[in-house]
Amino acid sequence: MAPQFNVFHSNLHLNGRCPVCNTMYDLQKFKIIAEHDQNVLTYIQCTSCGSAVLSMMTAGQQGLQAVGLVTDLSVDEVVAFERSEAVTSDDVLGLHALLEKDSNIIPPFTFSSTSKG
Numbered sequence: 001m002a003p004q005f006n007v008f009h010s011n012l013h014l015n016g017r018c019p020v021c022n023t024m025y026d027l028q029k030f031k032i033i034a035e036h037d038q039n040v041l042t043y044i045q046c047t048s049c050g051s052a053v054l055s056m057m058t059a060g061q062q063g064l065q066a067v068g069l070v071t072d073l074s075v076d077e078v079v080a081f082e083r084s085e086a087v088t089s090d091d092v093l094g095l096h097a098l099l100e101k102d103s104n105i106i107p108p109f110t111f112s113s114t115s116k117g
């Protein structure tokens, strides 16, 4: 049986700095998005550059492990994707077959020559 843990009472230490701009995080903005069994999905957004880190923390036999990734998703987008179905290999093959039938089904990508800010 996996050990019980509470993210607020563990020996977990967050780096505390944005990996993009090195600004100290405002830990008041730290959010727990979802909890399933011994897994906790967390989110924190940098107040300086707007990038965010999404982390999956897992409690197992070896202790607490965290895997994080930098994202530009908002917390609402993360919640929406977290609740959506995973893409399967059948989905990919279906899209491939669809594109073979009609390659114009998806409009070509367009790139804006203007940039914001």
Ligand SMILES: [Zn+2]
Pocket: 018, 019, 020, 021, 022, 023, 046, 047, 048, 049, 050, 051
């Ligand atoms: Zn930053």
